Amino acid sequence: MIARNSAFTYKGQAVDVRTVSRELGVRYVVEGSVRRAGTRVRVVAQLIDALTGEHIWAEKYDRVVEDIFDLQDEVARAVVVAMAPQIEVPEASRARRVRPDNLSAYALAQRGWAVASASDMAYDHSPRDEAFRWATQALALDAGCALALRTIALVQWWHAYHNTTESMPETITQGLVAATRALALDHGDHHARRWRAQLLFMAGQPDDGLAELRKAHQINPNCALTLSWLGCYEATTGDESKGVPYALDALRLSPRDPSRAAFLAVLGFAHFATGxxxxxxxxxxxxxxxxxxxxxxxxxxxxxxxxxxxxxxxxxxxxxxxxxxxxxxxxxxxxxxxxxxxxxxxxxxxxxxxxxxxxxxxxxxxxx
CATH class of the missing domain: 1.25.40 (Serine Threonine Protein Phosphatase 5, Tetratricopeptide repeat)
Incomplete structure (x- = not known):
C-alpha cells in the first residue's frame, strides 16, 4: 500500500498506469472520480492491473451526503471489501503460471491457497489434494509458513464437509492442528480462525466453534466470507434471528465475490432454519x-x-x-x-x- 502523498503526485495528470507501477513499485492501482450534485454524490472506482493495464473490476456508488466523514468511511469500506476478492483471482492465476522450482515457501503456499479457495464448494477432491501437496512442500521449506498451515486447515475442512476422507477423526484433527498453529504464528489471522471454528463444529464442539467464528468476524468485520458462514451457524446453532440478516449482509458487502454461490447456499440454509x-x-x-x-x-x-x-x-x-x-x-x-x-x-x-x-x-x- 503506497502512501497517499506519493499517489497524489499524479492527481490531475493523464498518466499511464504502467508508469505508476514502475515509479511506485505497485502491481495494482485503484483510480476513480467523485461527482457531486446537491446532496447526492457519485463515486466511481476501478481496479487496474498496473503491469498489463487490464481492468479487473469497476463499481459506482451513489450516496446522499449527510456527514462527509461518514460518507468517506462508508465508500472506503465498500471499495476495500469489493476489491479484495477481485485481487485474489488474478493473483491465483499468476501464481499457478510460475514454475514450481522457482517458488519460495510463501509462493508455494499461495499457490495451494489459491487452488483450494477456487474450488471451495466443489465435491471433486483432486484440487484439494493438489492444494495439500503445495502446502506440504511449503512447510518443508519453512515450518513457520502460516499461509501453508491455513491452507491445510481449509483443505481438511472441505474434505470433512464433503465426506471425501477415509478417516474423519484424522482429517478433523489434522485441520485443527494446522489452524491452531497458524493462529499461534498470527493471532489476527481471521481466515485461520474461521476454518478452525468450522472444524470445531465438525468435531462436535459447536459452542467453541461459534465463539471462535464470532471472534473471526470481530477481527475482520469486512470479510464477507466470514460473515456469511457466521450467518449459517447463527441460523443453525446460535441466534437464529441473526442468520438471514448476516447472510444478506455478506451478499451486500461483496456482491461480485467469487464465493457468491456459497453465500447464496448459506442464505438458503438460514431461510430453512427460520421456516x-x-x-x-x-x-x-x-x-x-x-x-x-x-x-x-x-x-x-x-x-x-x-x-x-x-x-x-x-x-x-x-x-x-x-x-x-x-x-x-x-x-x-x-x-x-x-x-x-x-x-x-x-x-x-x-x-x-x-x-x-x-x-x-x-x-x-x-x-x-
Missing part, C-alpha cells in the same frame, strides 16, 4: 445458476422443496445430489448436519429422507 422454505428454494436455485456443478445448493433445494410440499421437485434435487456427491449425500442421510439445534436437525434429516424416498412425505407435516 421460510420458499425463500430457501429461491436462494438454492440462484446458487445453482452461479455454480451449477456444486452439490451444496442441491442439499438446500432438496430439503426446502419438501418444506414447501413439492416432493417431486425435492426428489429431483436429491437424485442430482447423489449423482454429483454421493458421499456427501451419504453423510447427510446418516444424520451428520452442521447444527446443534434439535429441531433443525430433525427437520433437515427427515426432509432429506423424504426427498430420498426413504420416508413417508406425511412425516413432514408435523415439522413444517
Amino acid at each position: 421460510d422454505y420458499a425463500a430457501a428454494v429461491e436462494a438454492a436455485q440462484t446458487a445453482l445458476r452461479e455454480a451449477p456443478g456444486s452439490p451444496i445448493p442441491h442439499v438446500v433445494g432438496a430439503i426446502s422443496w419438501v418444506g414447501v410440499g413439492e416432493i417431486a421437485m425435492a426428489q429431483v434435487e436429491f437424485q442430482r445430489l447423489v449423482q454429483i456427491a454421493p458421499r456427501l449425500a451419504e453423510a447427510r442421510l446418516a444424520g451428520r448436519w452442521l447444527s446443534a439445534r434439535p429441531r433443525y436437525l430433525q427437520r433437515a434429516h427427515t426432509f432429506l429422507r423424504i426427498a430420498a424416498g426413504m420416508e413417508d412425505p406425511h412425516a413432514a407435516d408435523a415439522l413444517r
Whole structure:
C-alpha cells in the first residue's frame, strides 16, 4: 500500500498506469472520480492491473451526503471489501503460471491457497489434494509458513464437509492442528480462525466453534466470507434471528465475490432454519445458476422443496445430489448436519429422507 502523498503526485495528470507501477513499485492501482450534485454524490472506482493495464473490476456508488466523514468511511469500506476478492483471482492465476522450482515457501503456499479457495464448494477432491501437496512442500521449506498451515486447515475442512476422507477423526484433527498453529504464528489471522471454528463444529464442539467464528468476524468485520458462514451457524446453532440478516449482509458487502454461490447456499440454509422454505428454494436455485456443478445448493433445494410440499421437485434435487456427491449425500442421510439445534436437525434429516424416498412425505407435516 503506497502512501497517499506519493499517489497524489499524479492527481490531475493523464498518466499511464504502467508508469505508476514502475515509479511506485505497485502491481495494482485503484483510480476513480467523485461527482457531486446537491446532496447526492457519485463515486466511481476501478481496479487496474498496473503491469498489463487490464481492468479487473469497476463499481459506482451513489450516496446522499449527510456527514462527509461518514460518507468517506462508508465508500472506503465498500471499495476495500469489493476489491479484495477481485485481487485474489488474478493473483491465483499468476501464481499457478510460475514454475514450481522457482517458488519460495510463501509462493508455494499461495499457490495451494489459491487452488483450494477456487474450488471451495466443489465435491471433486483432486484440487484439494493438489492444494495439500503445495502446502506440504511449503512447510518443508519453512515450518513457520502460516499461509501453508491455513491452507491445510481449509483443505481438511472441505474434505470433512464433503465426506471425501477415509478417516474423519484424522482429517478433523489434522485441520485443527494446522489452524491452531497458524493462529499461534498470527493471532489476527481471521481466515485461520474461521476454518478452525468450522472444524470445531465438525468435531462436535459447536459452542467453541461459534465463539471462535464470532471472534473471526470481530477481527475482520469486512470479510464477507466470514460473515456469511457466521450467518449459517447463527441460523443453525446460535441466534437464529441473526442468520438471514448476516447472510444478506455478506451478499451486500461483496456482491461480485467469487464465493457468491456459497453465500447464496448459506442464505438458503438460514431461510430453512427460520421456516421460510420458499425463500430457501429461491436462494438454492440462484446458487445453482452461479455454480451449477456444486452439490451444496442441491442439499438446500432438496430439503426446502419438501418444506414447501413439492416432493417431486425435492426428489429431483436429491437424485442430482447423489449423482454429483454421493458421499456427501451419504453423510447427510446418516444424520451428520452442521447444527446443534434439535429441531433443525430433525427437520433437515427427515426432509432429506423424504426427498430420498426413504420416508413417508406425511412425516413432514408435523415439522413444517
